[in-house]
Amino acid sequence: MEQKSVVVTNGTQEAIYLIAKMLLKPGDAVVMEAIGYPPVRRVFVSLGVKVYFVGVDNEGMQTAQLESVLGKQKIKLVYLTPLHQYPTTITLSQRRREHLKQLSSTYKFAILEDDYDYDFHYTKIPPKPIACSSNNAFYLTSLSKTMFPGIRLGFIACHPMFLAALREQKALISRQNDCLSQIAIAAWIRNGDFEKHLRRMRRIYDERYRLIIDTLSAWKEELAISFEQPNGGLSFWVNINRNADKFAQILKRSSVLISPESEFRFRGKESTHVRLGFAAMNMDELSKALPLLRIALSKLTPS
Numbered sequence: 346m347e348q349k350s351v352v353v354t355n356g357t358q359e360a361i362y363l364i365a366k367m368l369l370k371p372g373d374a375v376v377m378e379a380i381g382y383p384p385v386r387r388v389f390v391s392l393g394v395k396v397y398f399v400g401v402d403n404e405g406m407q408t409a410q411l412e413s414v415l416g417k418q419k420i421k422l423v424y425l426t427p428l429h430q431y432p433t434t435i436t437l438s439q440r441r442r443e444h445l446k447q448l449s450s451t452y453k454f455a456i457l458e459d460d461y462d463y464d465f466h467y468t469k470i471p472p473k474p475i476a477c478s479s480n481n482a483f484y485l486t487s488l489s490k491t492m493f494p495g496i497r498l499g500f501i502a503c504h505p506m507f508l509a510a511l512r513e514q515k516a517l518i519s520r521q522n523d524c525l526s527q528i529a530i531a532a533w534i535r536n537g538d539f540e541k542h543l544r545r546m547r548r549i550y551d552e553r554y555r556l557i558i559d560t561l562s563a564w565k566e567e568l569a570i571s572f573e574q575p576n577g578g579l580s581f582w583v584n585i586n587r588n589a590d591k592f593a594q595i596l597k598r599s600s601v602l603i604s605p606e607s608e609f610r611f612r613g614k615e616s617t618h619v620r621l622g623f624a625a626m627n628m629d630e631l632s633k634a635l636p637l638l639r640i641a642l643s644k645l646t647p648s
């Protein structure tokens with residue numbers, strides 16, 4: 346791997362803002378996945394940047410579509426979530442990773458690789474980050490999933506040539522990060538307890554992951570739903586083949602919050618999927634919530 350510089354940030358959100366401020370000016374254009382993470386889009390819009398959207402399928406971002414956008418429009422930056430696409434959970438295939446890197450060298454755009462849930466894998470060893478083999482890629486991650494969002498601790502790993510400009514941006518908005526939490530976490534890592542925490546969390550999430558797979562698999566035929574088993578992460582993306590907004594409203598009445606596709610979709614109007622996140626629910630809560638999902642599904646006719 347090439348040598349990288351690391352900039353500690355107040356989570357991924359600040360990292361994206363810093364990079365966007367450094368690289369973009371109003372009127373520039375960027376690309377995001379057509380179904381994705383709204384807080385990042387808001388950063389681009391706030392900076393007066395034009396956002397183009399590229400579709401996602403069962404191999405992740407459709408790089409052929411990206412290539413056709415690049416043929417028509419100068420793109421400065423591409424933001425994506427390649428490990429577990431947010432919210433569809435799909436891992437970007439090796440073929441598409443190579444294509445993306447090749448496009449980035451040809452068309453000279455930066456890649457923002459948001460690796461928000463890198464610690465949680467259940468089925469196979471994850472692919473190496475794109476940033477390991479591309480000088481154009483900024484690797485971003487944070488402890489928001491590994492610990493909790495309020496810790497506000499993340500980092501950018503990128504080519505050292507960007508370090509000075511990133512530091513300058515960081516000095517303008519927050520100067521530095523809280524050093525007490527960094528000192529505490531560094532000690533936690535050194536004494537081995539952080540590893541223990543990770544192992545424990547992986548066990549806990551794996552248990553929830555398996556419960557959801559078993560439950561959804563048992564419902565598949567009868568309730569006409571479908572889903573791809575994610576390789577990792579903390580959520581499922583389920584095609585309920587029904588109006589997902591109505592489904593979310595029904596569940597809200599029983600105090601179960603579920604995010605319908607429309608919350609993530611930037612292009613198009615389809616809303617038949619829901620994001621079923623399991624980070625914030627323990628096994629007991631999940632066991633109570635899942636039957637409510639079943640009841641809500643049975644109240645709606647499949648399309």
Ligand SMILES: Cc1ncc(COP(=O)(O)O)c(C=O)c1O
Binds near residue numbers: 355357359461
């Ligand atoms: C796609 C994505 N990126 C990044 C993050 C983490 O953001 P932050 O580090 O600012 O808390 C999340 C958290 O939900 C996320 O879903």
